[in-house]
Amino acid sequence: GQNIDQPTEMTATEGAIVQINCTYQTSGFNGLFWYQQHAGEAPTFLSYNVLDGLEEKGRFSSFLSRSKGYSYLLLKELQMKDSASYLCAVRDSNYQLIWGAGTKLIIKP
Amino acid sequence: DAMVIQNPRYQVTQFGKPVTLSCSQTLNHNVMYWYQQKSSQAPKLLFHYYDKDFNNEADTPDNFQSRRPNTSFCFLDIRSPGLGDAAMYLCATSRDREAAEQFFGPGTRLTVL
Numbered sequence: 129g130q131n132i133d134q135p136t137e138m139t140a141t142e143g144a145i146v147q148i149n150c151t152y153q154t155s156g157f158n159g160l161f162w163y164q165q166h167a168g169e170a171p172t173f174l175s176y177n178v179l180d181g182l183e184e185k186g187r188f189s190s191f192l193s194r195s196k197g198y199s200y201l202l203l204k205e206l207q208m209k210d211s212a213s214y215l216c217a218v219r220d221s222n223y224q225l226i227w228g229a230g231t232k233l234i235i236k237p
Numbered sequence: 238d239a240m241v242i243q244n245p246r247y248q249v250t251q252f253g254k255p256v257t258l259s260c261s262q263t264l265n266h267n268v269m270y271w272y273q274q275k276s277s278q279a280p281k282l283l284f285h286y287y288d289k290d291f292n293n294e295a296d297t298p299d300n301f302q303s304r305r306p307n308t309s310f311c312f313l314d315i316r317s318p319g320l321g322d323a324a325m326y327l328c329a330t331s332r333d334r335e336a337a338e339q340f341f342g343p344g345t346r347l348t349v350l
Contacts, residue, residue: 159337170327170341215279223334227279
């Protein structure tokens with residue numbers, strides 16, 4: 129079967145750094161995505177990794193290791209507005225997105 | 238601004254009463270998707286259209302149907318909503334199947350009484 133695993137919930141402090149992990153097992157691999165979703169809103173695209181390594185975009189970075197079936201999203205200089213769910217999704221050999229259930233990130237002052 | 242629009246944002250229907258959710262896009266993307274998302278769960282793909290080519294997920298109930306009359310519009314019809322169909326319904330588009338990003342509409346939250 130295909131599955132995406134990520135922690136259900138994490139808590140971090142404003143101004144700190146947090147790493148959200150994602151492991152996956154899918155039929156084929158055509159890229160890994162991270163989306164941010166605020167409560168009651170639609171997901172918004174954060175990052176895309178298709179090759180191994182780190183992709184940096186401002187305060188957010190995403191890392192991929194295809195051999196390990198592993199990715200993480202790194203958020204630096206946390207702000208209160210970063211409180212949201214972070215969804216990991218993998219595109220399989222049929223170009224379909226397989227979604228994780230999301231990690232709810234709670235930021236405390 | 239180019240975007241994905243969903244109407245209505247909130248829909249209340251009665252058990253068994255048919256309901257239609259709509260999605261439109263100004264991005265001129267070839268692919269349109271319908272997802273169902275329940276609280277604290279992953280989005281679940283119901284259907285997608287690649288241009289006019291309709292693709293139904295194997296586990297999408299027959300109660301759910303979709304129409305794409307033209308490039309810009311896509312509809313989700315729920316023929317006989319049950320209490321278990323209460324969810325957020327998300328429409329998304331992508332330029333093509335290989336495109337890196339899917340663009341989501343704001344979603345329609347469906348309540349079934």
